[in-house]
Amino acid sequence: MIRVLLAEDQAMVRGALAGLLSLEPDIEVVAQVARGDEVLPAAREQRPDIALLDIEMPGIDGLEAAAQLTAELPESKVLILTTFGRPGYLRRAMESGAAGFLLKDAPAEELARAIRRAVRGERVVDPGLAAAALSEGPSPLTAREHDVLAAAREHATVADIAEALHLSPGTVRNYLSAAIGKVGARNRVEAIRAAEDKGWL
Amino acid sequence: MIRVLLAEDQAMVRGALAGLLSLEPDIEVVAQVARGDEVLPAAREQRPDIALLDIEMPGIDGLEAAAQLTAELPESKVLILTTFGRPGYLRRAMESGAAGFLLKDAPAEELARAIRRAVRGERVVDPGLAAAALSEGPSPLTAREHDVLAAAREHATVADIAEALHLSPGTVRNYLSAAIGKVGARNRVEAIRAAEDKGWL
DNA sequence: CCGCAATCGTGACATCCGTCATGGCGAACT
């Protein structure tokens, strides 16, 4: 019997996935959580064979949760299940020690199959995505450039970003300029898009 | 037996929802589609009692599909199922003749209940969302202001927007300025965010 | 110890963006 921990913030799809899995004779959902920071505590208690993690979640995201899990409970496999097939997500997932990476676009029957393969120790990754992920190196952004670009997502104006990060407006503009140059954009907005796409954010 | 049409672009959650619904003794999923523009053809063929529509779909979105459906097959109810509880979505859904509006954040058991109530002719709406939707009027944007703001989502610079819409850059800036003023933003980005939030986009 | 890169800042410059005034055009309404 394969014991599964399910982490997904939307209750409806979490419930639906749980229902789907419980139809499989060899699979049992032993824990369901809605937030990234609930993954580790639940895993400590239940010791699942595999954790099925969404990426977009409140608290911490699924990739961080995956890193925590593989660090503390290496015997539990991790399967990332996400909406977005961004190459950067895949790269970060693999760096976090995930055993597999599955898109919500994949057919539903794929899920149980992927779980069984991951538990058996195989790696489950879409070949096309893997190629795309390898074709982009790691992020060229420094830590601070990353922070500033990330803050630019939330705050509309330079002054706002500067205040949020306790920096001078001039410094913010410098970092932004550097980031824009590095990702090859003409613009703050373009830079954010591009960086998100490549998983650098 | 309640006959359901299911429209949702992500195969995994579509399959999971179908599985969930097929567990109910009085519910039967008679059609599944992945695109908004497949809704009407499938409905013509199957004449479902109710259509369960996601909003974010390729082709046309779920709200437009709902409008088409209620216009041509008024005996089929429509239940919108979506990730985002934006008041504007709800308002547009109601204007499209939808019988209900359900969030993917709601618990899974809620789904079957909502379907049964909608088929019975009741309206199914979260009270808090309804209040929020009523508190905002319809969009204050003119058709052209709307277009320009929408184009600003995709294109990073004014010149790009102008070219995409075959307008003069100056005109684009005028419309943008008007839109920014009307939604009460300080910024193009803020304006886009705000307009999306209120469902004006 | 030295070089190098990251962090944070200033000042200057060119460009982009948001705002406003203004005008012509057509459609709709009074």
Next chain:
DNA sequence: AGTTCGCCATGACGGATGTCACGATTGCGG
């Protein structure tokens, strides 16, 4: 016929943004 409104455009202004040069400080590896 006159008014109002949306659409499209131009020109001008100030402020925001992106770029560049430059410097001070810190920490790290050779």
